[in-house]
Amino acid sequence: MTRLKVGVLISGRGSNLQALIDAAADPAYPAEIVIVLSDRSGALGLERAARAGISHRYIEHSSRAAFAATADAALRQSGAELVALAGYMRILDDGFVAGWRDRLVNIHPSLLPAFPGLHPQRQALAAGVRFSGCTVHFVRAEVDTGPIIAQAVVPVHADDDEERLSARILAAEHRLYPMALRLFAEGRLQVRDARVVVSGATIPDGCLFNPPEVLASGDG
Numbered sequence: 554m555t556r557l558k559v560g561v562l563i564s565g566r567g568s569n570l571q572a573l574i575d576a577a578a579d580p581a582y583p584a585e586i587v588i589v590l591s592d593r594s595g596a597l598g599l600e601r602a603a604r605a606g607i608s609h610r611y612i613e614h615s616s617r618a619a620f621a622a623t624a625d626a627a628l629r630q631s632g633a634e635l636v637a638l639a640g641y642m643r644i645l646d647d648g649f650v651a652g653w654r655d656r657l658v659n660i661h662p663s664l665l666p667a668f669p670g671l672h673p674q675r676q677a678l679a680a681g682v683r684f685s686g687c688t689v690h691f692v693r694a695e696v697d698t699g700p701i702i703a704q705a706v707v708p709v710h711a712d713d714d715e716e717r718l719s720a721r722i723l724a725a726e727h728r729l730y731p732m733a734l735r736l737f738a739e740g741r742l743q744v745r746d747a748r749v750v751v752s753g754a755t756i757p758d759g760c761l762f763n764p765p766e767v768l769a770s771g772d773g
């Protein structure tokens with residue numbers, strides 16, 4: 554089996570990168586990480602890449618265009634066929650985004666299009682939503698937009714603070730991102746205009762309530 558070659562861009566902790574590394578440790582997983590690039594020299598994610606024996610490199614962000622040019626060259630040299638943003642905290646150059654169109658994905662800790670941008674978990678708490686989650690999507694020029702590939706939903710608890718909600722969402726991210734990359738690697742994603750069609754996916758109908766339905770029926 555030839556595995557899809559994935560390049561990952563990070564800025565920090567790299568826990569999503571770690572989830573991808575762990576998934577790819579299974580030889581049956583259809584993707585492998587060939588290079589990790591960071592715009593921060595001290596990013597923990599670079600250490601994770603080193604530990605896994607993956608080629609990794611800090612690229613100074615002297616300007617958006619300069620970073621993009623160096624990153625693009627490194628990615629192409631590595632043979633990357635897909636670029637995954639995993640906590641890459643800067644806006645990417647438009648030319649880079651266009652050059653990797655439909656081969657550039659991001660994970661964001663909210664149910665997009667709700668709460669794009671910074672501190673989405675804080676935004677979710679402030680809005681009082683009962684559910685939040687995470688989204689993997691193809692990247693377009695405008696931040697946190699682009700055709701949605703997959704989402705996972707988590708409940709927001711009444712006593713949540715930003716840290717607790719973030720941890721719950723992050724645990725979902727670590728499952729969702731490897732799954733989304735698997736779908737891409739298996740050729741099961743088709744971008745049609747603003748939407749992604751996933752072949753071979755059926756999800757049961759159902760309904761989640763928060764607060765739980767039992768409260769509304771008077772049993773609570």
Ligand code: GRF
Binds near residue numbers: 565662
């Ligand atoms: C994640 O919440 C991701 O969704 C967001 O930035 C965070 C990165 O965390 N884009 P990590 O570096 O993967 O641990």
